[in-house]
Amino acid sequence: MTDSTAHIQLHDELGERRRAAGRSIAPVTEAATLTGLQLQDRATIYRTDRMRPEVDAFRELRTQLLAVASGNFVTLVASVSAGSGGSFVARNLAAAFAFDASKSALLVDCDLRHPSQHRTMRIDPVNGGLIDYLDDEETDVSEVIYPTGVAGLSLLPTGASRETGAEYFSSLRMRLLLDSLRGHHPARYMVLDAPPVRGTPDARILADLADVVVLVAGYACDTPAAIAQAASNFDPAKFAGVVFNEGV
Template sequence: MTAPRTLSHNDELERPKPDHTVSPVVERHTLTPAQLQERSIISNSLVPRPEVNAFRDLRTRLQATADGHNFVTLVAAVSPGSGASYVCRNLAAAFAFHDTRSAMILDCNPYHPSQHTTMHIDPVRGGLTDYLRDAETDLADIVYETGVPRLRLIPAGTPDEFGGEYFSSFRMHLLLDTLRNRYPARYLLLDGPPVSSGPDARILADLADIVVLVAGYGRDNPAAIAQAAANFDPNKFAGVVFNQGV
């Protein structure tokens, strides 16, 4: 695995009663170091490693902007293949390092979902689009263990012709509100489609508190990066992660 090089700056919903439990699900299995490496997931260890430190640093910078509160982070690539899913997955793992915090990834790329495949999860109960499409689908059904303590995944779900149109629905707003308020120590990360692929990243940015843009190092040129960044509210835009080769 390779590390991101740098981060550069530049109807009221009904709120559920907060549950301060770190994780609602007991871990049934924990991945070994070899399995984590196979899935391109960092692990916390006593041996300092550049890629682990890079994600811990990114996590700490984002937390410093939130005044101790949890938040929703959109991670979106400038263009396909820039490695946003890798960054999203490992940033989530870094949040889950601490035993009083947890993290959840929502795969919000209905056109090219990858998190469940990379993490070797079979989404037999469906995923995000199934939940947003069908009011009878229970939230607990679409939350999957990852084998990483305190890290959960909501996979993209069954694709259909509506794709990202679900992201602007009331049910999507209510879902995020429920997830962030039920577990105040849980950080939500949205793995979004590339900015260059259409308007969905911008729609998701409206739901997020923080936006992290991922550029492929040596792949996305400065003009493309600037054009992608211009799609986001400057007050939410945390910066650009330059990702090498993943």
């Protein structure tokens, strides 16, 4: 795995549809546990007794988020620009949440133009993913959530590719999905891997569905002005801070 350092600076009808969505959720079957070498190849952190700066960085990030949010909150991770490492941070933050044996994590790949999580984790989304679920009301969400080989960590990939997610992410079905997943798994943390802020409105729309927002800036790549402009897209009450990512 490429070494990386991260640092954060903390600054009725509807009811029936919710119940119907909830009934469709089933547990995810775990895959064979990946080895440390396999996880390094997937650029994913793992528990170890050795001192590893990147593992400690994501544990610290998780700890700081737990200090500012309560319950099984939903975290949106969005990069300032393409190449800043937002997907890397989202994946490893989700892995850090899953370190706690009493908790679990669900990583949701919301980058519809450039999905990467299923490829990085070597997962074949044979049943589709998020967009397939949102497009087809007959699809059971349990069919499109995949084990990753990391204990306690599951992946909901994007599935079908789309140019924009605006109409999907602002839909009632998307909101019901997250509400149902949260309600049926009170010990699960969800991490939404968003597209870069620059270029599409998707990250801003997804922020409405999240409890906290983490912005990822590429170290020595994104200027202070670009970071400030990207941060201004989010509600200050939800904005947790900026992760400076190096070496993705």
